[in-house]
Amino acid sequence: MGKKISILIVLVLSFTRIWGAGNIYFSGNSNERKIALTFDDGPNDTSLPKILNLLKEENVKASFFFIGRNIKARREEVKRTYDEGHLVLNHSYTHSNFEKVSQDIIAQEIEKTNSEINNIIGVVPSLYRPPYGIKTSSGKLAAKKMGMDIILWNVDGEDWSSKKSVKEIIETQKKQTKNGSIILMHTQPDKYTSYEALTVLIPYYREQNYQFVTLDELLKVNAYKN
Numbered sequence: 001m002g003k004k005i006s007i008l009i010v011l012v013l014s015f016t017r018i019w020g021a022g023n024i025y026f027s028g029n030s031n032e033r034k035i036a037l038t039f040d041d042g043p044n045d046t047s048l049p050k051i052l053n054l055l056k057e058e059n060v061k062a063s064f065f066f067i068g069r070n071i072k073a074r075r076e077e078v079k080r081t082y083d084e085g086h087l088v089l090n091h092s093y094t095h096s097n098f099e100k101v102s103q104d105i106i107a108q109e110i111e112k113t114n115s116e117i118n119n120i121i122g123v124v125p126s127l128y129r130p131p132y133g134i135k136t137s138s139g140k141l142a143a144k145k146m147g148m149d150i151i152l153w154n155v156d157g158e159d160w161s162s163k164k165s166v167k168e169i170i171e172t173q174k175k176q177t178k179n180g181s182i183i184l185m186h187t188q189p190d191k192y193t194s195y196e197a198l199t200v201l202i203p204y205y206r207e208q209n210y211q212f213v214t215l216d217e218l219l220k221v222n223a224y225k226n
């Protein structure tokens, strides 16, 4: 009897570990000198390949949140991202503002993007970043229903803004980064300030003895459901 119960507990625990449970993360363990670079809004065939080239040269692994509706036209870039050891994760299907959107619609967007990703690389993400980082109760419930954890950030150099210079992005990121940081960056089409900042920031973080890890390692969660 006792044995059966403990087997059941082990089973339940392993399921909760395999499937995200609607948890929200802003950062990882502050006692470890690890950081995760994360890139939103791809895939594309402009800034994404440039950043992938740089990460390859520097031997850095990162985490990418892709927009579902862009995926079909950029299969090659999605496959390359995965094959080069980065995480391919979910950033909704349409990248709409979900502030007043129902749980069902958000869940459908998560599902569609997961299925686009699965069609190309054969894995189903369990990490989701809502567009604009907007978290509402329906968004949280949708993520939980879909077995996803929500990933936000604690470093934002505002590389998404056209008003920010490369220098400003670098300075802000340097100031905000600490042990366990999740760093928000972007691969926007035809926009290269993120790339330029990264050429300076990667050597800087190395000098500061930070180790670059992917989100699953930083947060000790699974990136995929399978």
Ligand SMILES: [Zn+2]
Residues within 6 Å of the ligand: 040, 041, 091, 095, 131, 132
């Ligand atoms: Zn975005």
